[in-house]
Amino acid sequence: MNEIQVSVTGNVTTDVRHVVVNDSTPITSFRLASTTRRRDPDGRWYDADTTWFTVTCFRALALNAARSLRKGQPVAVQGRLRVREYEVEGVRRWSLEIEAGSIGHDLQYGTGDFQRVPKVER
Amino acid sequence: MNEIQVSVTGNVTTDVRHVVVNDSTPITSFRLASTTRRRDPDGRWYDADTTWFTVTCFRALALNAARSLRKGQPVAVQGRLRVREYEVEGVRRWSLEIEAGSIGHDLQYGTGDFQRVPKVER
Amino acid sequence: MNEIQVSVTGNVTTDVRHVVVNDSTPITSFRLASTTRRRDPDGRWYDADTTWFTVTCFRALALNAARSLRKGQPVAVQGRLRVREYEVEGVRRWSLEIEAGSIGHDLQYGTGDFQRVPKVER
Amino acid sequence: MNEIQVSVTGNVTTDVRHVVVNDSTPITSFRLASTTRRRDPDGRWYDADTTWFTVTCFRALALNAARSLRKGQPVAVQGRLRVREYEVEGVRRWSLEIEAGSIGHDLQYGTGDFQRVPKVER
Numbered sequence: 001m002n003e004i005q006v007s008v009t010g011n012v013t014t015d016v017r018h019v020v021v022n023d024s025t026p027i028t029s030f031r032l033a034s035t036t037r038r039r040d041p042d043g044r045w046y047d048a049d050t051t052w053f054t055v056t057c058f059r060a061l062a063l064n065a066a067r068s069l070r071k072g073q074p075v076a077v078q079g080r081l082r083v084r085e086y087e088v089e090g091v092r093r094w095s096l097e098i099e100a101g102s103i104g105h106d107l108q109y110g111t112g113d114f115q116r117v118p119k120v121e122r
Numbered sequence: 123m124n125e126i127q128v129s130v131t132g133n134v135t136t137d138v139r140h141v142v143v144n145d146s147t148p149i150t151s152f153r154l155a156s157t158t159r160r161r162d163p164d165g166r167w168y169d170a171d172t173t174w175f176t177v178t179c180f181r182a183l184a185l186n187a188a189r190s191l192r193k194g195q196p197v198a199v200q201g202r203l204r205v206r207e208y209e210v211e212g213v214r215r216w217s218l219e220i221e222a223g224s225i226g227h228d229l230q231y232g233t234g235d236f237q238r239v240p241k242v243e244r
Numbered sequence: 245m246n247e248i249q250v251s252v253t254g255n256v257t258t259d260v261r262h263v264v265v266n267d268s269t270p271i272t273s274f275r276l277a278s279t280t281r282r283r284d285p286d287g288r289w290y291d292a293d294t295t296w297f298t299v300t301c302f303r304a305l306a307l308n309a310a311r312s313l314r315k316g317q318p319v320a321v322q323g324r325l326r327v328r329e330y331e332v333e334g335v336r337r338w339s340l341e342i343e344a345g346s347i348g349h350d351l352q353y354g355t356g357d358f359q360r361v362p363k364v365e366r
Numbered sequence: 367m368n369e370i371q372v373s374v375t376g377n378v379t380t381d382v383r384h385v386v387v388n389d390s391t392p393i394t395s396f397r398l399a400s401t402t403r404r405r406d407p408d409g410r411w412y413d414a415d416t417t418w419f420t421v422t423c424f425r426a427l428a429l430n431a432a433r434s435l436r437k438g439q440p441v442a443v444q445g446r447l448r449v450r451e452y453e454v455e456g457v458r459r460w461s462l463e464i465e466a467g468s469i470g471h472d473l474q475y476g477t478g479d480f481q482r483v484p485k486v487e488r
Contacts, residue, residue, distance in 0.1 A: 002402050004374055004417060005249055006447065007129040007200045009224050037368050051370060051449050064229040073236050076198060076224040078129045081372065081447075083417050083462065094460065096449065102131050102198040104226020107186040110238040114195050114227040124281050126295060127371055128325065130248055158246050173248060173327050203250065203325075205295050205340065216338065218327065251373040251444045253468050308473040317480050320442060320468040322373045346375050346442040348470020351430040354482040358439050358471040 004081040006098060008053065009106050010034030012073050018066035028062035030055055030069065032077060032098070055079070057100040064117060065103055074106040126203040128220060130175065131228050132156030134195050140188035150184035152177055152191065154199060154220070177201070179222040186239060187225055196228040248325040250342060252297065253350050254278030256317050262310035272306035274299055274313065276321060276342070299323070301344040308361060309347055318350040370447040372464060374419065375472050376400030378439050384432035394428035396421055396435065398443060398464070421445070423466040430483060431469050440472040 014031040036048040079100040105112045136153040158170040201222040227234045258275040280292040323344040380397040402414040445466040
């Protein structure tokens with residue numbers, strides 16, 4: 001309850017990392033950069049803020065994302081937003097995380113050839 | 123201002139319709155069915171309501187969607203919601219419409235092979 | 245799962261209806277009109293589409309909404325979207341429904357004086 | 367284009383700060399804490415993550431928010447998400463910011479008495 005839902009489009013900026021924990025749960029994660037486009041007073045578009053996220057997903061979505069997504073590709077992500085804070089060698093760091101409920105290639109920028117995966121594999 | 127933004131996942135339930143208006147603007151549309159899943163008191167998932175939308179998109183997204191999407195495929199759509207009312211042979215009808223800002227295959231259900239389209243074509 | 249979340253601002257266009265079902269669950273509902281504002285080519289704002297919703301809420305939110313909301317007031321609503329279809333005297337009708345998770349007066353258009361209600365009453 | 371829209375409910379955790387810049391634009395800001403509630407395996411709700419935001423608003427909304435909101439009150443906020451990074455005495459800091467499009471008291475937790483403000487004042 002009271003989850004913070006976000007919908008973000010942007011580019012995959014890292015290799016996609018895939019692990020299996022406890023011999024069973026597939027987890028996939030990657031960094032996503034989302035750049036806001038605005039118009040200047042003369043009506044020309046320019047790049048405004050860029051926001052970075054760590055996108056994480058699980059199970060069937062993790063398996064298919066790992067097989068499908070490559071560094072540099074544009075994606076659309078829906079999910080729950082969370083801030084993660086942690087320490088590296090005494091320095092406090094943080095990242096914006098999205099636990100993805102859905103991920104797809106963003107067809108604004110290219111074409112996608114989809115192959116359904118049998119349910120048993122999910 | 124005051125647009126009604128929605129994020130929906132569901133299945134393409136019709137052939138994808140593609141037209142070019144005024145010799146220049148590509149428009150693609152299809153019907154989308156989104157089914158809510160709920161848990162019963164014993165924790166089992168079941169299909170609850172299904173909501174139908176007409177999804178419409180323009181320009182580069184329209185070209186790539188027409189080349190990529192097929193009837194039966196699962197997609198994730200973000201866009202602006204609108205109700206369209208019209209008459210067919212004296213009977214008032216309506217449909218829920220989404221003007222899509224982004225569309226992608228939903229990687230929950232399969233894999234996607236993405237090909238970037240050169241910018242000149244958009 | 246797969247709920248269609250929406251965030252809408254608009255005006256309460258009916259009296260607020262409040263009932264208690266089964267001697268226990270308070271339910272409040274009202275009609276909401278949300279009008280999209282767009283700019284014409286000269287930069288002037290004009291009213292574009294208006295979309296109507298039936299907003300329904302339950303329990304504590306229903307009690308407080310019934311005490312707080314009046315016809316004509318501007319509100320911001322977050323919740324789950326659903327289409328309801330029904331028949332009145334043989335004619336099929338439909339309405340767009342939002343089951344509200346949160347409702348508040350929209351402070352864009354005026355001021356609000358808030359009184360917390362003790363938890364026991366929720 | 368490509369803005370990151372969020373809808374958040376939570377509590378105002380600071381006094382509300384109100385300034386007027388350039389003798390003309392009212393700006394109001396406050397900190398907001400949003401706590402996710404989850405169910406444990408026995409079905410009991412507990413507080414999970416808390417996420418903090420700096421909420422900022424302008425013009426009419428800023429004037430009315432400054433007159434209406436008090437520390438400790440529950441609110442519902444819709445707006446655009448942005449990460450702001452800055453330095454204080456050589457230490458890099460950051461905050462999650464929401465530029466609010468709408469703000470209202472969250473009627474889940476109490477009642478609101480609304481007074482419309484004449485348009486000239488906005």
